[in-house]
Each structure stands twice: as C-alpha cells, then as structure tokens.
Amino acid sequence: MVMSRSESHQRQKEKRSRRMRRLIVVNLVMLAILCILAVLYAIQRQDGGGNLDAGRNGNQPPAGNEAGADGSHDPPAAGADSDAGSEAAQQDANGTTASNGAAAGSDDGPAASGSAGGGAVGDGAGGAPTNASSGSDNSASGQETGGADGPADSGAAGGLAAPGAATTGSGSGEAALGDRVVNLSFTGDILLAASVExxxxxxxxxxxxxKVQQYLQxxxxxxxxxxxxxxxxxxxAENKQYVYKSSPDALPAxxxxxxxxxxxxxxxTLDQGEEGLLDTIDYLNKAKLPYIGAGINDTxxxxxxxxxxxxxxxxYIGLTRVVPVTSWKADKNHPGLAESYDPTRAVAAIKKAKAEADVVVVMVHWGTELQxxxxxxxxRLGHAYIDAGADLVVGSHPHILEGFESYKGKWIAYSxxxxxxxxxxxxxxxxxxVLxxxxxxxxxxxxxxxxMRAVQSQPAPLxxxxxxxLLKRLSGISIRAAxxxxxxxxxxE
Incomplete structure (x- = not known):
C-alpha cells in the first residue's frame, strides 16, 4: 500500500514521540537508582563512620611543638627593674607608665588603711585580678548551659594525654570518678594590652x-x-608603674x-578606675562572655x-588577695573586686554555691611573684576554701607555675x-x-x-x-602530690 505523504509524516512523528517517552522513563529510572544509592551510602557512613565531629569530643590530636627553644619574650623595656619580687621587672615594650605619668614603683604597693579582715592590702608583688559578677550572660537563676560530649580520649602526641582528657582515679588510693563527668580547662593570666596588643x-x-586553640575548645x-x-x-590608676587598657576589639577572638x-x-581590673571596670562589664556582656570576681557591688x-x-x-567563684588600694574592694555602694584577705565572705559564697551546684571551682589571685x-x-586560704565546700582551687598572680596540693581529696593548683x-x-x-x-x-x-611555653606572647605545646x-619541676614543688x-x-596523701 502506498502511503500518502501526510500519513508517512504522522507515523514518523509517532515514532519520535515513543522514543522520547522511552528516554524519559529510562532517565527517571536512572535518577531513582542514583537517589537510592545516595541514601544507602549516607546511612552506611552514619552507621559505620563513627563521630566525625572534632568539635569538643577530645578526639582531635594536639598540635605539634612549634615553640622556640629559648622561650624568650619581648625585649626588656629601657630601665626595667630586674628585682624578682616586683612586677616592675616586666619587659613591657608598650611603655604603659608613660600614658598617665604615674610614678614608677611596685604595682601592688601598700594600700590605703582600713582594709577589711586586718592586714594591709597588697603582698609586695603586683597581682592579677579576677572578676565575679551577676551581670554575666546567665539566665535569671545565674545558670548557663554548656555542651558536654563526654570524656575525651587519651593518646596525645609526645606521650601526654589528649586535650580535655584527665585521668580517672589514677594513683594509689585514688577512687575512680563517677559515670558522668565534665571536662574543665584552665589557663593562667591573659593580658591583651601593652606589648601584647x-x-x-x-x-x-x-x-x-x-597553637593552643584545640586545648581551649x-x-x-x-x-x-x-x-x-x-x-x-x-x-x-595613680602610683602604679604598669597600668593596662585593652581594646574591646580583642574580645571576639x-x-x-x-x-x-x-x-x-x-x-x-581597675587600672582605669570604676569607669574602666563598668566598661569591662558592658563589653563582656556584649561579647556574651561570663565573668566572675568583680561587679557593680559586693553582691x-x-x-x-x-x-x-x-x-x-x-x-565558678572569683577572689583576690592582691588589691592595690582599699577603694578597689566592692561593697554595697560601689563597684569593685571580691577580695579575700579575710576569708569570711569567700567562705559564705562557697557554701552558698555548693548548695546550688555539684562542683565548686574557686579562681583566686594570690601569692608572691616569681616564687x-x-x-x-x-x-591557709586554699584549705579554708576547700573546708567550706570548694572542690577545686585554681590560682594566679605569681607569673610562674607553682605546684599542686592534694588536700582532703581535693586539689589546689597554686599558680x-x-x-x-x-x-x-x-x-x-x-x-x-593548660590544666x-x-x-x-x-x-x-x-x-x-x-x-607549654610562650614565645612572643604565643603559647605552644612542649x-x-x-x-x-617542666613536668618534673612541677612535681618537685607540689605538696602531697606528684x-x-x-x-x-x-x-x-
């Protein structure tokens, strides 16, 4: 039969249409298969791949040692006093004394009379402040929730435990920890002013x-x-050789x-007066960084x-036994520091905190520089804090590492x-x-x-x-501890 031209064209059109439908069906089938394979792969990876998040679970290995061998810092400022008992020995390349014309001298000279608890304020060596305030980024109850990923794994490079990991019940006579634990870390003094700035x-x-961020995170x-x-x-502040001021731009980092x-x-903390303290509180609140040891009043x-x-x-409770002048002490009428020359107020705060929390940490500024x-x-104070209910006492101010003490099953890290x-x-x-x-x-x-060792104000693991x-030296100066x-x-013990 001879088909007309129009019939032939119609049949060719139908063939093309059928081929197009078949091609669409094949493509849809292939797409479905690919989707199924992708889902299966994702399930298999989730089930067998383990925890891939290196965030705060302690599985990230520590960084290698990049610290310089000599451990040197900034060059000494002209005329720096090398007396081991004074903060004036600090090599402050920023020349903080020149900004206000303050007379040179010890950073923690005798305080004005009238300090609470008897005894002059100041230890003959400049100390570093800690601030406790209820104005921190907490809820109305004063609590702030943090993440908890469980204990970190051991096995860090160099034979040391991994960041965030601590031994559970090691040592003769030491009881094992309970099933649930929290991992806490601590550092010494952080200065974001002067030559560091x-x-x-x-x-x-x-x-x-x-070089240490993983240890902090x-x-x-x-x-x-x-x-x-x-x-x-x-x-x-007057009559202080070293007077600091840090930019709020340093807080986000x-x-x-x-x-x-x-x-x-x-x-x-009050190097720039009450105005500087109140600004500090405001900037910390804006940065959502809670603080302790200072506030708008003693409460x-x-x-x-x-x-x-x-x-x-x-x-966390912040205390100081290094207060340059009595006016720096907080009371019900003006801002200031939580001082602890007389431990009565500190003991009451610790007992109250113990009723509200499972673990009480006291961070205290005390001691003699370079000892x-x-x-x-x-x-005396460390024992009083623990007797009151503190579980861990962590000190600062001497500018060097001091040892640990085991006291009644609790720990004191003196500096x-x-x-x-x-x-x-x-x-x-x-x-x-990092402790x-x-x-x-x-x-x-x-x-x-x-x-660790700091070179040019940058700490790095040893x-x-x-x-x-370094660990051997720490062990040698520890008390009832190694x-x-x-x-x-x-x-x-």
Missing amino acids: KLLLKNGYDYPYA LSDVTAANLETPVTLRGTP LVDSGVDVVSLANNH EAFKPVIKEADGIKIA DMPNADQT LGNFIFSGMPDKRTADTG DAQCDAAGKCALTFHP EGEEAEA VDAQGQVHSK
Whole structure:
C-alpha cells in the first residue's frame, strides 16, 4: 500500500514521540537508582563512620611543638627593674607608665588603711585580678548551659594525654570518678594590652591562640584570668608603674578561642578606675562572655557563674588577695573586686554555691611573684576554701607555675603562671600550660596538666625532653602530690 505523504509524516512523528517517552522513563529510572544509592551510602557512613565531629569530643590530636627553644619574650623595656619580687621587672615594650605619668614603683604597693579582715592590702608583688559578677550572660537563676560530649580520649602526641582528657582515679588510693563527668580547662593570666596588643594589631587578634586553640575548645568549660580592663576610656590608676587598657576589639577572638568564663578578681581590673571596670562589664556582656570576681557591688562580685554540662552544674567563684588600694574592694555602694584577705565572705559564697551546684571551682589571685612555692596565706586560704565546700582551687598572680596540693581529696593548683602576657626577664615566666580537670557529680576531680611555653606572647605545646623537664619541676614543688610524665597529677596523701 502506498502511503500518502501526510500519513508517512504522522507515523514518523509517532515514532519520535515513543522514543522520547522511552528516554524519559529510562532517565527517571536512572535518577531513582542514583537517589537510592545516595541514601544507602549516607546511612552506611552514619552507621559505620563513627563521630566525625572534632568539635569538643577530645578526639582531635594536639598540635605539634612549634615553640622556640629559648622561650624568650619581648625585649626588656629601657630601665626595667630586674628585682624578682616586683612586677616592675616586666619587659613591657608598650611603655604603659608613660600614658598617665604615674610614678614608677611596685604595682601592688601598700594600700590605703582600713582594709577589711586586718592586714594591709597588697603582698609586695603586683597581682592579677579576677572578676565575679551577676551581670554575666546567665539566665535569671545565674545558670548557663554548656555542651558536654563526654570524656575525651587519651593518646596525645609526645606521650601526654589528649586535650580535655584527665585521668580517672589514677594513683594509689585514688577512687575512680563517677559515670558522668565534665571536662574543665584552665589557663593562667591573659593580658591583651601593652606589648601584647602590638602583636595583636600586627598579627591579628587570634594570633595568641593559634597553637593552643584545640586545648581551649575541647573541654565543656574553659576558664581564664583576664589581666586587663577592657575600655576605651577611664582614668589611669595613680602610683602604679604598669597600668593596662585593652581594646574591646580583642574580645571576639578570645571568645572564639574557646574561653567560656573569665575572672576579673586581680590587681589590674581597675587600672582605669570604676569607669574602666563598668566598661569591662558592658563589653563582656556584649561579647556574651561570663565573668566572675568583680561587679557593680559586693553582691555581684561574690556571685558565682554557674555552667551546666551533662547534667552536672559547675559554679565558678572569683577572689583576690592582691588589691592595690582599699577603694578597689566592692561593697554595697560601689563597684569593685571580691577580695579575700579575710576569708569570711569567700567562705559564705562557697557554701552558698555548693548548695546550688555539684562542683565548686574557686579562681583566686594570690601569692608572691616569681616564687616557686605558695606562701602561708595561699595555703591557709586554699584549705579554708576547700573546708567550706570548694572542690577545686585554681590560682594566679605569681607569673610562674607553682605546684599542686592534694588536700582532703581535693586539689589546689597554686599558680598557672602567665598564659598570654608581655615578656619578662625571668625565663620561667614563659613556661605555662593548660590544666584539665575531669570532675564527676560528687565533686571529685582528676587533673592533667599540658606543658607549654610562650614565645612572643604565643603559647605552644612542649614535647619530649622539654615537656618532661617542666613536668618534673612541677612535681618537685607540689605538696602531697606528684605529676607524672603524662602530665597526670597524683595524690600522695
């Protein structure tokens, strides 16, 4: 049969249509198969791949040692006093004394008369402040919830425990921790002013944390002593050789580094007067960085910050026994510091915090600069804090590392030294570290110290013989305690 031209064209059109339908069906089938394979792959990866988040679970290995061998800091300022008992020995390349014309001298000279609790204010050595305030970024109940990813794994490079990991019940006679624990970390003094500020402006505000950030971020809560007011205003304190002021631009990097709480109870928080302290409080609140040890009155200064992780509440209290003048002390009528020359007020705050939290941490500014061993006041106060209910006491101010003490099953870390600070002539001030405390709901803690050294205000982990030497020195100056080659602290009670 002979088809007409129109019929032939119609049949060709139908064939093309059928081919197009078949092609669409094939493509849809292939797309469906690809989708099914993608879903199966995702399920298999989720089931078998383990936890891929290296955020705060302690599985990230520590950074290698990039610190310089000499541990040197900034060059000394002209005319720097090398007296070991004075903060005037600090190599402050920024020349902080020139800004206000303050007379040179010890940073913590005798205070005005009338200090509470008897005894003059000041220890003959400049101290670093810690601030306690109820104006922190907490809820109305004073509690702030933090994440908890469980205990970190061990196995860090150089034979040391991984960041955020602490031994659980190691050492003869030491009971094991409970099933639920929180991982807490602590550093020594952080200064973001003077010569450190010059380095920040040159290298970026995240410069100081570049080699240790993982140690600060892997714990549930990291706390540090902030050794400077944060303000663009203020009246410089008189009769102090070293008067600090830090820009609020430095705070976001501090928060991003992993620091969750700062103490303001120290001898620099009011370097720019009450105006500087109030600005500091405002800037910390804006940065959502809780603080302890200072406040708009004494009630706020002694009030704890309460964090929560894995159902365990941790209360942080900031105190200082280094107050340059009595007017720096907080009372019901004006801002200031939570002082602890007489421990009565501190003991009451600790007892109250213990009723509200499972673990009570006291961060205290005390002691004598550049002394390896705690003085009698440190020992007396540390024991009083623990007798009142503190589970862990962490000190600052001496600018060098002091040892640990085991007391009634609790721990005192007398000084964590400088962490981020201007250079000082004594090379021991460059030795630093991060202290990890793994604490259970009953308040029992196991400690691990990660040895570090700061070069140009940038701490970095130590390894090998340098790490072993620093840990051995710490062990030798500890009281009823020893530090092993992995940085774990053991009781000898």
